[in-house]
Amino acid sequence: LIIYIMKNTTTLKGKKILISAGPTREPIDPIRFISNRSSGKMGYALAESAVEEGAEVTLISGPVNIKEPKKLNFISVSTADSMFKAVLHHVIGKDIFISVAAVSDYSLKNPYKKKLKKNNKDSLISLDMEENKDILEAVANLTNRPYLVGFAAETDNLKKNARKKLENKKLDLIVANDVSRSDIGFDSDFNEAILIDSQEEVFVPKTNKNRLAREIINHISMKIKE
Ligand code: PMT
Numbered sequence: 001l002i003i004y005i006m007k008n009t010t011t012l013k014g015k016k017i018l019i020s021a022g023p024t025r026e027p028i029d030p031i032r033f034i035s036n037r038s039s040g041k042m043g044y045a046l047a048e049s050a051v052e053e054g055a056e057v058t059l060i061s062g063p064v065n066i067k068e069p070k071k072l073n074f075i076s077v078s079t080a081d082s083m084f085k086a087v088l089h090h091v092i093g094k095d096i097f098i099s100v101a102a103v104s105d106y107s108l109k110n111p112y113k114k115k116l117k118k119n120n121k122d123s124l125i126s127l128d129m130e131e132n133k134d135i136l137e138a139v140a141n142l143t144n145r146p147y148l149v150g151f152a153a154e155t156d157n158l159k160k161n162a163r164k165k166l167e168n169k170k171l172d173l174i175v176a177n178d179v180s181r182s183d184i185g186f187d188s189d190f191n192e193a194i195l196i197d198s199q200e201e202v203f204v205p206k207t208n209k210n211r212l213a214r215e216i217i218n219h220i221s222m223k224i225k226e
Contacts (some may be wrong), residue, residue, distance in 0.1 A: 010054030011221040017055045018094045018146070019047045020087060020101035020135070022062030024080040028127065029112035036102045037186040040064030042151075043100035045213035047072055053217055058094070060086045062101055080104045080132040087135050091146060096220060098149040099136050102186075107132055140170040147224050149173045149216075155180040162196055173197045173223065175216060195219050 021043020025033040044066050047059040057072040060083060068074050075090065077083045080103045091097055106129040116125070136150050150171045152162035155178070162176035176194045179185040184192050184206055192206040195216065204215050 010052075011218065012050060013054035015055045015095045015221075015224075016058075016093060017050045017096045017098065018058045018060070018087065018091050019043055019050065019098045020060045020083060020103075021047065022064040023102050024062045024083055024104045025078050026080065026104045026107035027111040028108060029114065029116045031115050034104060034107075035063075036104065038062070038064075038102035039187040040066050041187070041189065041209050042191060042213070043098075044069060045209040046098055046100060046216060049210070049213040049217045052214075053221065055096075058090050060090065060101070080107055084133055084135050084138070088138060091139055091142070092144075094146045096147045096149065096224065097139055098151075098216075098220075099139075100151050101135075102153065103135060104132060106130065134169070136169045136171065147172050147220065149175065149220060152176045153179040153185070159194060159196070159201070162194070166196055166198075173220065197223070 022040035023036045023038040025035045027033050040061060047057050048069055050057045051071050059069065059072050060075045060077060062083065063078060075086050077086050083101060083103060109128045109130050136148065139145060140148055148171045150165060150169055152165045152174050154161045154176060158176050158178050162174050166174040174196050176196055177185055177191055184190050189208055190206055191209050191212050193204050193212060195202040202219065204212055
C-alpha cells in the first residue's frame with residue numbers, strides 16, 4: 001500500500017502582495033540623472049518567491065536589467081515620485097507590502113529642461129534638491145494598512161539604525177542588510193540579513209538572494225498567521 005501525503009506547500013495562497021524593487025532615477029537634465037546601486041535582484045527574488053507560495057503579486061519596479069517576471073502584475077516606474085504614486089494606488093486591498101526599492105531620498109527642485117552645458121568660467125555647479133516623500137510612512141498611515149515590511153540598507157550600526165526605521169516608519173517587520181560589504185547587498189547575487197520586529201531578531205547568514213527571499217517570505221507568512 002502506497003500512501004501519498006499531499007503537502008500543502010503554498011503558504012500564501014489567496015494573499016495579495018505588493019513589492020517594490022530597484023532604484024529610482026531623479027532627472028538633472030534630459031540626459032543625466034541621480035540614482036543608486038540597486039540592481040533589483042533582491043526585490044525580484046522576493047516577488048518570485050511570493051508567486052511560488054501562491055500569492056497574487058504586484059511588482060512595482062524602477063529601471064533594472066532583469067527580465068520581467070511571469071505570473072505577476074508588473075508596473076514599471078522611474079522617479080521616486082512615480083514610485084510613490086504607483087505604490088499608493090496599488091496598495092489598496094493588499095495584505096502585505098514589502099518595500100525593497102532603493103528610493104532616492106532627494107530629487108532636484110527644478111530639473112533643467114535643456115542639457116546642462118560645460119561652463120569654462122566656473123568649474124563648480126550646485127544642484128538645488130528637496131527631500132522626497134517617504135512611501136512607507138504614507139502607507140503606514142492608511143486606515144486599512146497592510147502588513148508592512150521595510151528594508152534597512154545600512155553602512156554602520158546595522159541593528160540600531162534598522163530598529164529606528166522599524167519604529168519611526170511604524171513597520172511590522174524590517175529586514176536589515178549591510179550595504180558597506182561588497183560581497184553582499186547592492187548588485188551582488190548574495191545577501192545576509194537580520195529580520196527584526198517588536199518580538200524577535202532572526203539572523204539569516206550569507207546565502208544567495210533567492211534563498212534569502214524564501215526565508216523572508218516564510219517568515220512573513222508565519223507572522224501574518226500569528
Ligand atoms: O537591488 P539589489 O542590488 O538586489 O540590492 C538590494 C538592496 C540592498 C537595495 C535591498 O536589500 C535594500 O536594502 N533595499 C532598501 C534600500 C533603501 O532605500 O533602504 P533605506 O534604509 O534608505 O530605506 C528604508 C526603507 O524605506 C526601505 O524599505 C525603502 O524602500 C523605504 N523608503 C525609502 C525612501 C522613501 N522615500 N520612501 C521609502 O518608502
